[in-house]
Amino acid sequence: MVEDAAYPNSSLFAALDDVTAAPVLGAYLDHFAADPGVRAVKNRSLDLLAAASPATVLDLGCGAGHDLTPLASLVGPAGHVFGVDANAGMLALARTRLAPSTPVTLVRAHSHCLPFANASIAAVRCERLLLHDAQPHRTVVEMARAVVPKGRVVLTEPDWGGLALHHPDQSVTDRLLTGFTARNFATPQAGRMLPSLLRSAGLTPVLIEIQPQICDYDLIDMMVEFRDCAFWGEQQGLLSRGQSESWLSMLRSARDKGVFTCALPHFIAVGIKPS
Ligand SMILES: C[S@@+](CC[C@H](N)C(=O)[O-])C[C@H]1O[C@@H](n2cnc3c(N)ncnc32)[C@H](O)[C@@H]1O
Numbered sequence: 001m002v003e004d005a006a007y008p009n010s011s012l013f014a015a016l017d018d019v020t021a022a023p024v025l026g027a028y029l030d031h032f033a034a035d036p037g038v039r040a041v042k043n044r045s046l047d048l049l050a051a052a053s054p055a056t057v058l059d060l061g062c063g064a065g066h067d068l069t070p071l072a073s074l075v076g077p078a079g080h081v082f083g084v085d086a087n088a089g090m091l092a093l094a095r096t097r098l099a100p101s102t103p104v105t106l107v108r109a110h111s112h113c114l115p116f117a118n119a120s121i122a123a124v125r126c127e128r129l130l131l132h133d134a135q136p137h138r139t140v141v142e143m144a145r146a147v148v149p150k151g152r153v154v155l156t157e158p159d160w161g162g163l164a165l166h167h168p169d170q171s172v173t174d175r176l177l178t179g180f181t182a183r184n185f186a187t188p189q190a191g192r193m194l195p196s197l198l199r200s201a202g203l204t205p206v207l208i209e210i211q212p213q214i215c216d217y218d219l220i221d222m223m224v225e226f227r228d229c230a231f232w233g234e235q236q237g238l239l240s241r242g243q244s245e246s247w248l249s250m251l252r253s254a255r256d257k258g259v260f261t262c263a264l265p266h267f268i269a270v271g272i273k274p275s
Contacts, residue, residue, distance in 0.1 A: 009183075009184055009225070009228075010132075010184040010185065010223065011183065011184045011185075012025060013025065013128075013132045014132040014133075014186060015087075016086040016087050016110070017087075018087070018089070019087065019088050019089030019092070020089065021089065022064075022087065022089025022090050022092065022093050023089075023093065025063075025064070025089075025090065026063075026064040026090070026093045028222070029063050029064045029066060030064070030066075031219075031222060032219075032223075033066045035213065035215075035219060037211065037212065037213030037214055037215075037264075037266070038213060038266075040211055041127070041156050041211050041213070041266045041268060042066070042067060042070075042127070042156075044156075044209070044211065044268055045067075045125055045127060045154050045156050045268060046067070046070055046071070046074060046125075048152070048154050048207070048268070048270055049071070049074060049123050049125055049152070049154055050074050052122070052123055052151070052152050054074075054075060054079070054122035054123035054151070054152075055075060055078065055079045055080070055122050056075065056079060056080050056081070056082070056120075056121050056122045056123070057071050057074065057075055057079070057080075057081050057082070057121070057122065057123050057124070057125060058081075058082045058084060058114075058116070058121045058123075058124045058125070058143075058146065059071055059081065059082070059083050059084070059125050059126075059127075060084050060111055060114075060124060060125070060126040060129060060139070060143065061084070061085055061111065061126055061127065061128065061129030061132075062083035062084060062085050062090075062091075062094055062106070063085060063090050063094070063128075064090060064093045064094050064097065065083060065093070065094030065095075065097050065098060065104075065106075067125065067127065068081055068083045068094065068097075068098060068102070068104050069097075069098065069099070069102060069104075071104075071125070072102045072103050072104055075103070077103065079103065080103050080104075080105065081102075081103060081104045081105070082104070082105050082106075082107055082116070082121070083104055083105070083106045083107070084106075084107045084108075084109050084111070084114065085106075085108065085109075086108065086109060086110045086111070087108075088108055091106045091107075091108055094106055111126075111129060111133065111138070111139035111142060112135065112138040112139060112142060113142070114142045114143075114145075114146050116146040117146075118145055118146070119145075119146070119147070119148045119149060119151075120146060120148070121146045121147050121148065121151065122147070122148055122151050123147065123151055123152050123153070123154070124143045124146065124147050124151070124152075124153045124154070125153075125154045125155075126139070126143065126153070126154075126155050126156075127155075127156045127157075128156070128157060128158065130155070130157050130187055130190040130193075130194075130197070131157055131158065131160070131185045131186070131187050131188060131190040131191075132185065132186055132187075133186055133187060133190075134186040134187065136187050136190060136193065136197055137197055137200055137201065140153070140155075140197045140198060140200070140201040140203075141200075141201045141202075143201070144198075144201040144202050144203050144271070144273060147273050148273065149273050149274065149275040150272065150273060150274075150275050151272070151273050152270055152271065152272050152273075153198065153203055153270070153271045153272075153273070154268070154269075154270050155194050155197075155198070155267075155268070155269045155270075155271070156266055156267065156268045156269075157190040157191040157193075157194060157266070157267055158190075158191055158213070158264050158265065158266045158267075159188075159189055159190065159191025159192050159264075159265050159266075159267055160177075160181040160185055160188035160189065160264070161181070161188055161189040161192070162189075162191065162192070162264070162265040163177055163181075163262070163263075163264050164261075164262065164263045164264075165177060165220065165261070165262040166254070166259075166260075166261040166262070167247070167250060167251065167254075168250055169247060169250070172233065172238060172239065172243075172247060173247070175233070175238055176229040176230070176232065176233050176238070176247075177224065177229070179229070179232050179233070179236065180224050180225075180228075180229050180232070183232070190267075191210075191265060191266065191267035192267060194208065194267050194269035195208050195269055198269060198271030199271075201271070202273070202274070203271030203272060203273055203274075204271060204272045204273075204274060205269060205270070205271050206270050206271065206272050207268075207269065207270040208267065208268070208269045209267070209268045209269075210265050210266065210267055210268075211265070211266045211268060212263045212264070212265055212266075213263065213264045213265075213266055214262070214263050215262040215263065215264055216255075216260065216262075217251070217252075217254075217255040217260045217262075220262045220264075226248055226251055227248065230244040230245075230247055230248050231244070233247070
């Protein structure tokens with residue numbers, strides 16, 4: 001039997017009509033946003049937007065709204081921020097976290113069909129949406145349509161294909177993690193695709209960076225749920241029950257010895273719309 005998880009499966013971020021999961025997804029995002037590696041990615045994406053001094057910013061896939069207040073500070077009192085998400089539950093949660101006078105408008109929309117006129121937004125930011133999107137090129141085309149000429153699009157995505165988790169049985173571990181990413185993400189390698197997605201949407205990629213997120217045991221267990229991975233391995237015939245328990249206990253042993261090692265790369269890319 002798989003133990004009840006304290007956090008949801010990542011695949012729930014693609015269940016856009018499920019409003020009931022918003023509180024638990026919000027708690028997951030809170031935990032994630034508190035991680036130093038993720039904070040560094042967020043701060044870098046904000047700096048890259050600030051460099052262009054945009055008057056209007058769209059945060060696409062704003063989730064629980066972690067970046068909306070910093071974006072409002074960035075655009076200043078004369079500017080405006082649009083937080084867009086397809087999940088009404090996430091927008092309701094974001095609304096409760098915004099101070100009343102913050103210049104932010106929350107909009108429910110799917111990323112493939114944004115309710116903004118052509119060339120009407122000065123800059124667009126999008127963090128960790130594309131990995132949940134089976135057609136990420138459609139989302140980037142929409143961003144490119146909405147942004148003004150010379151405007152910038154700042155994208156950040158992890159690349160789950162680049163997850164490095166050390167385990168004495170590396171070959172089984174790689175198979176279990178590949179299974180996890182396939183079950184949970186529509187586009188697990190969104191990170192490495194960013195420059196080509198920008199270029200195909202008619203934007204000029206001007207910057208690509210990688211920021212490593214060093215994950216401790218608890219953080220990566222929240223994301224991948226080791227017990228679920230082991231159970232899936234049993235179901236697939238990759239592991240016997242005993243081997244599955246042994247796989248889990250080796251991870252815990254590495255944690256207890258202080259040698260648990262795991263890193264997830266986050267890609268950051270900037271595209272500029274030609275004038
Ligand atoms: C992993 S969360 C990231 C939230 C936020 N960007 C952050 O960094 O905390 C992904 C968010 O994108 C939203 N989302 C996923 N696919 C979407 C789509 N195609 N259109 C609009 N929103 C989408 C989900 O509802 C969720 O709130």
